[in-house]
Amino acid sequence: MLLYDNALSGNCYKVRLLASHLGLELERRELDVVDRSNRAEVLGGLNPALRVPVLVLDDGRALAESNAILYYLADGTEYFPSEGFERAQVVQWLMFEQYSHEPNVATPRFWLHFGIEVDPSVLAERQRLGGLALAALDEHLAGRVFLVGDRYSIADISLYAYTHVADEGGFDIGQYASIRAWLGRVKERPGYVPITG
Amino acid sequence: MLLYDNALSGNCYKVRLLASHLGLELERRELDVVDRSNRAEVLGGLNPALRVPVLVLDDGRALAESNAILYYLADGTEYFPSEGFERAQVVQWLMFEQYSHEPNVATPRFWLHFGIEVDPSVLAERQRLGGLALAALDEHLAGRVFLVGDRYSIADISLYAYTHVADEGGFDIGQYASIRAWLGRVKERPGYVPITG
Numbered sequence: 001m002l003l004y005d006n007a008l009s010g011n012c013y014k015v016r017l018l019a020s021h022l023g024l025e026l027e028r029r030e031l032d033v034v035d036r037s038n039r040a041e042v043l044g045g046l047n048p049a050l051r052v053p054v055l056v057l058d059d060g061r062a063l064a065e066s067n068a069i070l071y072y073l074a075d076g077t078e079y080f081p082s083e084g085f086e087r088a089q090v091v092q093w094l095m096f097e098q099y100s101h102e103p104n105v106a107t108p109r110f111w112l113h114f115g116i117e118v119d120p121s122v123l124a125e126r127q128r129l130g131g132l133a134l135a136a137l138d139e140h141l142a143g144r145v146f147l148v149g150d151r152y153s154i155a156d157i158s159l160y161a162y163t164h165v166a167d168e169g170g171f172d173i174g175q176y177a178s179i180r181a182w183l184g185r186v187k188e189r190p191g192y193v194p195i196t197g
Numbered sequence: 198m199l200l201y202d203n204a205l206s207g208n209c210y211k212v213r214l215l216a217s218h219l220g221l222e223l224e225r226r227e228l229d230v231v232d233r234s235n236r237a238e239v240l241g242g243l244n245p246a247l248r249v250p251v252l253v254l255d256d257g258r259a260l261a262e263s264n265a266i267l268y269y270l271a272d273g274t275e276y277f278p279s280e281g282f283e284r285a286q287v288v289q290w291l292m293f294e295q296y297s298h299e300p301n302v303a304t305p306r307f308w309l310h311f312g313i314e315v316d317p318s319v320l321a322e323r324q325r326l327g328g329l330a331l332a333a334l335d336e337h338l339a340g341r342v343f344l345v346g347d348r349y350s351i352a353d354i355s356l357y358a359y360t361h362v363a364d365e366g367g368f369d370i371g372q373y374a375s376i377r378a379w380l381g382r383v384k385e386r387p388g389y390v391p392i393t394g
Binding site for chain 2 (some may be wrong): 048066072093102133139
């Protein structure tokens with residue numbers, strides 16, 4: 001399988017992490033996340049949103065959206081539950097990740113890492129919302145081992161991707177004790193690879 | 198089942214529309230979407246993000262995130278595919294909806310409807326991104342009957358919710374011929390109910 005990838009992107013890292021857990025080989029094709037001028041040329045026809053990651057199967061069919069790729073690879077494995085309500089709970093966290101967490105935790109990291117100039121009030125508002133998302137995550141993890149059914153799943157993989165590098169977006173993860181303990185548990189899973197891997 | 202609901206919210210409408218297709222009875226409890234001061238009190242413990250909709254099952258378990266509720270109710274019915282790749286394609290569109298479409302198509306409608314003051318440049322930027330999302334949707338629908346596998350699914354229900362009222366957010370749907378035809382097809386589905394229903 002071919003992954004349109006970016007080494008720094010947490011969304012791409014989600015796919016690499018799950019593939020490593022599953023022992024799947026991925027051919028990686030790196031795309032620039034700042035200069036996007038070739039996106040329509042490279043990803044047109046593969047992803048209507050022109051974003052990475054995109055997974056291209058060996059038969060040429062393409063799948064976009066990081067959490068949909070996780071769902072595709074994980075369904076039927078130990079990384080996605082078999083029971084209906086738990087399945088939906090995993091999807092709930094995947095939706096939370098893309099709506100409440102990623103735009104507010106990942107985007108400040110992106111701006112700060114690449115030195116992209118934004119209005120300070122825009123950055124501060126994203127960080128405020130990112131803090132709310134992290135607090136909600138921390139509260140849910142209190143007394144839990146993993147996000148759903150106390151079993152490691154793609155919900156954890158999805159939320160881990162940008163939470164474990166949230167400090168690069170100006171967040172202080174040190175204040176979230178339940179998140180910190182959970183980050184440690186994810187790192188201990190067999191097949192774990194770092195975002196830089 | 199009990200739905201924490203709002204009559205104007207497209208996210209809540211998604212659940213009401215699918216429930217109508219499936220012939221499911223929902224008890225509706227209306228929450229204010231402007232004055233959110235009672236959210237923690239009412240939704241705390243039910244949804245970490247404190248947003249509507251939230252579905253509470255008869256046994257008391259709660260599910261949040263509109264698209265996760267759709268997934269829960271549709272899996273195993275004709276509104277969600279049985280084949281693995283098509284299932285993931287539906288999830289891809291659910292993710293697109295919450296990341297690229299809803300924040301940029303629904304939010305301007307929300308601001309304009311309730312007369313919420315925002316910086317004109319902020320509104321314009323959302324409308325620009327919303328236009329990109331609508332154009333991507335329109336391009337995908339060209340030559341297709343429905344979003345995935347030419348069968349009506351929760352991908353269509355999810356994208357329909359805010360697309361069919363996009364004019365209230367300052368978008369001109371008239372310019373998207375494939376979207377217009379698809380909106381008409383959704384409206385003809387058995388069990389269809391309007392957002393005001």
